[in-house]
Amino acid sequence: MSIFVNMRMPMPNKLIFVSLTIMIAVGAFALTAVPASAQSSLEGCTPGYWKQSRHWDNWEGYAPSQTLEAIFDVPDAYGMDSTTLLQALNSGGGGGAVGGARILLRASVAALLNAASSSVEYGYSTADVIAQVNAALASGNRTTMLDLAAQLDRANNAGCPLGLPIVY
Known part of the structure; x- marks a missing residue:
């Protein structure tokens, strides 16, 4: 069984999307973090x-x-x-x-x-x-x-x- 979780974490002036896949096997527990497609806004320093x-x-x-x-x-x-x-x-x-x-x-x-x-x-x-x-x-x-x-x-x-x- 797999559970897919998408989280949105606000950062100053950007929003990063992270996908986390949790895989549960019979008799064992495995947690696998899968890199998300990160969408970031533009940046600039003053x-x-x-x-x-x-x-x-x-x-x-x-x-x-x-x-x-x-x-x-x-x-x-x-x-x-x-x-x-x-x-x-x-x-x-x-x-x-x-x-x-x-x-x-x-x-x-x-x-x-x-x-x-x-x-x-x-x-x-x-x-x-x-x-x-x-x-x-x-x-x-x-x-x-x-x-x-x-x-x-x-x-x-x-x-x-x-x-x-x-x-x-």
């Missing part, structure tokens, strides 16, 4: 997560000291050619196109790190992030930059799987 020095070891393929210009095509008019990825994560906003670019680049660096991480199921690839950011920056339009920043911010706030304890 700029606040990525800027903390204790999390720098989770940066894959990039370094806090790298410049924005080494990755993105930042127009000279924004005056951010020598700004590092870490400085962008710590930056604020401001008015006009320059302020919009600062807001966008803060969200963009987090998006880039999420996309590059093998431990984060992010909704964009690094190529997607770079292409979209370059296009928004090239537009010079604050609204375009803020719209993309908001889109990336939603993805960056999808729930960070890094640094969480592993539960068995």
Whole structure:
């Protein structure tokens, strides 16, 4: 006789489905856990997560000291050619196109790190992030930059799987 049990276990920003098969034999008891088809939602870590020095070891393929210009095509008019990825994560906003670019680049660096991480199921690839950011920056339009920043911010706030304890 077999009994099939499906359990739903809520996790922050995701739902994991687990199937458990219990097989009972005459004169013996056997419990067999069968891996379920796990359905997980997308994940993303915030700029606040990525800027903390204790999390720098989770940066894959990039370094806090790298410049924005080494990755993105930042127009000279924004005056951010020598700004590092870490400085962008710590930056604020401001008015006009320059302020919009600062807001966008803060969200963009987090998006880039999420996309590059093998431990984060992010909704964009690094190529997607770079292409979209370059296009928004090239537009010079604050609204375009803020719209993309908001889109990336939603993805960056999808729930960070890094640094969480592993539960068995």
